[in-house]
Amino acid sequence: MNLFFISHIPVLIVVIPLCAAVLCPLLSRLSPSLGKRTVIVFLFVVFVLSLIQLAGIVQSGEAVHYYLGGWEPPYGVEFVIDGVNGIIIVLVSFIGAMTALFSSPFEEADKNAPFKSAGYYSILCFLVIGLLGIASTGDAFNLYVFMEIVALSGYGLIAIGEEKGPIAAFRYLLTGTIGASMYLLGIGFLYSATGTLNMADLAVRLQRVDNLPLIAIAMACLIVGFGIKMALFPLHGWQPAAHSYAHPAADPMIAGVMIKIPAYAMFRFFFCIFDSSLPMMKTIFNIIGIMAVLGILYGSLKALRYDKYNKILAYSSIGQVGYIALGFAIGNFYGIAGAVFHILSHAFMKTGLFYTSAAFKYRYGIHYTDRLGQVYRKMPVTCGALVVLALSMIGLPPFAGFFGKWYLALGAIQNGQYLYVAVLIISSLLSAIYFFRIFEKMFMGEKTVSEPAAPEEYYGYGKLTGKTEVPLQMLIPIVSAALMIIALGLGNSFIVNGILRTTIMEVL
Amino acid sequence: MIDIIETFLAEKGIYMMTFILMGLGIFGMVSSGNYMKKIMCMNIMQVSIIFFFLALGQKEHGTLPVVVENLLGADAYINPLPHALMLTAIVVSLGTTGVALALLMKIKEIYGSIEEEDITGKRWKK
Amino acid sequence: MTILSIKPFLAVVISLLAALLILFFGNNVRPNVREGITLSAAVIKAVLVFSMVPAVLAGNEYYFCLWEIVDGVELAFRTDAAGMIFACVASGLWIVTSVYSIGYMRGHHEKNQTGYFAAFAVCLSSTIGISFAANLLTFFIFYEMLTVATYPLVVHYRDDKARASGRKYLAYTLISGQLFFAAVAAVYVIYGTCEFKAGGFIDPGSVSTGLMLMLFLLMIGGGAVKAGIMPLHGWLPSAMVAPTPVSALLHAVAVVKAGAFCVLRVVCYVFGPEAAGWCGADKILAWFAVATILLSSFIAMRKDNLKARLAFSTIGQLSYIVLGISVLAPYSITGAMFHIVAHAFLKITLFMCAGAIYVTTGLSEISTMGGLAKKMPVTCACFGLASLGIAGLPLLAGFVSKFNIIRGALIAGKPLFVAVLVAAALLALSYLIPVVRVFFGKSDRSAEISGHAQTVGEKYGGHAGYNDAAPAMLIPIVITAVVSLVLGIMPDAGPHLYDLAVIAAESISGGGGAIV
Amino acid sequence: MNMDRNKDRKKIVGVFFVIAVVIGVFFLFPDLLPAVDDAKAPVHTYLSDYYIENSLEDTGAHNMVTAVLADYRGFDTLFETCVMFLAGVTALMVLSTTAKVTKPERSRKERLQISFGSTVLDIAFRIIVPVIVIYAFYVLVHGELSLGGGFQAGALLAIAYMIDRIIPSFNSSLGNLKEETAAVIAGVGVFIYILTGLLPMAGSGNFLEYGKLPFGADTAEQIRQLHGTGILLIEIGVVVCVMATIINILEVVLERTEFDD
């Protein structure tokens, strides 16, 4: 039996949650929370599959190719899974499963609106499918379709969010469509020059193309397209509102993973397809570097000004995405390894932090940090995880955030770009300021969290039960995010040397 | 005279006008105050990109990409690949328009209007 | 010869486990279970550390490598001589400080003690981690853990003053930590390794003097902030806001000594005497140390608050160690290392006395403490003994280390430093002896003191006719005073700390002449 | 008022600026793109020749576009259908909290008599809807031979439903589909597509490999038939999904608008 399904794993990882998402409305018709449970179970199955796949890749050492529809690559669509996107698929499926589990208390399947939780779960599952698709596809146009799925489910999850959700979703829809169309335009140019859509084929045939202005314009379109999807600095207009008003249970997935996977796609295009000997690559990397530096400083400075917990996290995301772009701008092995490692570590950090934000909203309806006074007495586990995640965001050693910065700093020093090292230091000091300000408010502020006497002052999402700590389905993801941060931190050389080194070395 | 224009169009004219259309679509999205007009301009932008791909796939004297017995050889038919891609893009644009209109109705219900100024209170050009 | 054994790693992890247990059992269990965990962890750790001393004395080292944390660098612990000294001091004094802080906390009816003891334990684990770190990256990891662990201790009272001093503490330590991080990354990139090697793994000519000096200053910045060298000492006086056991821990056992130890590691084990000498870094460091010694002594004289005065005396004494290291002569390095030990025991006695006085009588200003000796004879006697030790009188630990530093400076031909050291000893007398004189002086104003003390005494549990401090506080004070006396007479008592210092100094300077 | 006038003036400036920029860029990069219809451009020489030459043998579909759409790049079309399904569910979720407009309940007799009062509309409606439905099925089945395919057929069916739904008060509407059921039907449609993809995996083929569909085929001719059936199956899935989604969005939007019919 395992012979049958081992060779089909790459496509099963995308198809199994697809069946769950598509049948979710039907299943929840049969019994209220059946759709919800199938999505959670299928996502955990996919997580196990992705682990098996990663183990296979690490053992065999070379990439896995899967021809969809049985056609050889240039003619049909193919999946290519190597070290880098193998680990990213594990990341996406793990956080997807955790977020699905996390949102079950939010989406209690109530009789009078059976479709509400089914619709939410099918959109969330599509978000995970889209991200898995982007990470595993080896075809440029297929990437566009998956980006469209991610975008659409993003609009949906943001629109059913809090009071400014629809406006944020609409703005994201406009900018997201421009981003996707720019990406499509970029592919159009590359297609007109080479005639093929398969990424590996594209890389081979691009060397023979000597029409440099065309490639330059194609690169510009791709940078704008990925920049919008990644919320890189000048193109981040939609991001703060989208991340602070999205649906609280889906926010971790949106903020943590949705803006990281286009960064991986950017790596795939700018390192695997365009070979670095092109004359304008230097200028392209410098442009990305400048955008990254400005983004890091802008994100960290802006986050100081805000008091709404989600807004602080959203702006710090702009900074952290800047880290990833900085890693690509550096370009040597350490830079790329740092960027990919930062994708992993920041995904867990930001997802964990948004879990805690959702937990505060769920139990006490806290949106603003100065209402966090002494909340740690009521919710000790959540606040413990919050401390670990925040320290890792600042970049303190035993946690994963530090090692992301470590590799970036090594890469920057090797290239002699000392400005980047200075920016890394300044931004971690700025993030130290606003995270320790949150600690001060939480641990040393006067007590602002109190059990709501009458039900009507209760703004939390959950039902008014006696318990103070969040239910178990929410605790597991929070604690697992914190533990993963520690595990990633201490085990980072296994990931960077064991998994990423072979792939990145091929590319350089 | 006609063929001068023809060669100009063939070389650059068609693409230039497509990109003008795209530019106007994006400008319309940015500049229009009303959200409904933004959606229309968004659709216009998507149509222009779809036509860009189709224009790429054109061939001199090529017929429709349906296999006919007596016509053989690749030069006789138009390139079918962009058409397949653009079917997807059109359907995506319909999906996006549907979601956008649903959002519009929700915004109208919350804010009472779909003008940029009423909602965010900032005019496009001060 | 290196012995592969898990002992060093166990020594580090023991108190981490204790911290987790304390946090886990925390408040819903009777207090003395929590104290029991702390004390047992302290005892186990001390036993582990001291069990390693004989092997290190015989010249071989324990080495334990966890796994490769970054390609080319392992998370590894090596117990060399210098690390051994610092670890012995830290683990030894941890037992004393825990007993003392249990008494203090009970006496003071402090709130949120679980947070206090957990942070205390994590602090100690990072201190031992710092002392046993085998390479620069592991060292940096535990160094930053120490910063984060001491922050909850500094802001223990959770009022505005504590919050302000916490912010100041963080500003200093985090900024210097990040610069240290940049320097560590640069060293790793340029030299490919960051394993500590006695005598330094940076050879003089490898990089331009400017770059090496910049690297040196960035690294020393990290250590200097914690060691309280003058321009970067701002956080230390303001950290006096914390309860006394924390100040004792900060100033005698953990944070400040870690700073000095960092300077030692950087100068002797990363750059090494030749490289530091070649790029002229040691002269800069020496002059900073001299300035700090003199300035802090003058400030200390004017401070009326007892704890503030002791804080500035710490800043001065720490610069002794930095001066000893920057002289780069084998004797002065031995003296500097032994001064870590001496100053630890002496300063902790002084702080504990100050804490005992505060808890029992509620007095913190020196001027109000007239005639205290009649009521608290033992505390004041120990205070007197320790202050003589700090001043460097013979027969006390302070003398041995100062004598060696002066000896090193003389042989290395730097008479100016000798003059500074002697002047500093006199200055130390000038700001500690008046306090002792006040204690044993007339108690004419003791009448209205007792009135004030009476109200404060009740609040802090001492009854009106207060007598000497509670036994839980008195015993640690007496122990540390006696130990400093014993170390003064026979530096090699107990775990042979002096021989360790000599071995370390030899290994650093490549086997110079050793004194008996 | 002059505020609108200067806003328009700014727009005019903007429009001319955009046109000028595009023209400028095109004259700056002369040979950026291949001429519109020269057959030797790289676009036409590489992949499209393969598709043109052996799409008939591989997939048995005369219409090359359907061959590429459904067979060579069937995976794209699967996720394109998912985009449609997702759009329907998202529109439903967004407006699920908005109150529906309750129309006055009309008795059966009232609904029987034709109330929009214009015979042209009524007669035209009676003729158009059946023709559209038949044409839609023709387009669906005829997908491989000539133009047509899943999307067009689904959209046509949706239009037939739309005509019936929008011309109110005629009682023989094809049935008013509640939007939740429409979303469920769309889900089932996509699931049909996925099933046709999963079936070949049982017979050691890859996902969506119609040649390996387990309907027993050995000669090359029968494999081409299999490809044909595979394409037809996914076209059915696409039709169901597209129709249901368009109806879903229509219902969602229609239910919440005030129509004074």
Added chain:
Amino acid sequence: MLMSPILLEGAFLLLLIAITIVIIFGKDLLALTIIYCAFSFSAMILYILAGAADVAFTEAVIGVISTVYFIIAIKSISRRCK
């Protein structure tokens, strides 16, 4: 044939650009929707000229559906626009 396909394509593209400009400056949303329907129709003709019959078919159908959506949306939102 009087006008070769390329010239027709150029003409229709000009028509599309004109429609876009009208939409940008238009004020009455219902009128704009009808013009948008015209836009979709002429885009369909453009696709036929470019030889893409399939895409033209889909564009025609989807143009109709989008126009109906727009009209319904306008009915429930507002006809005038600033």
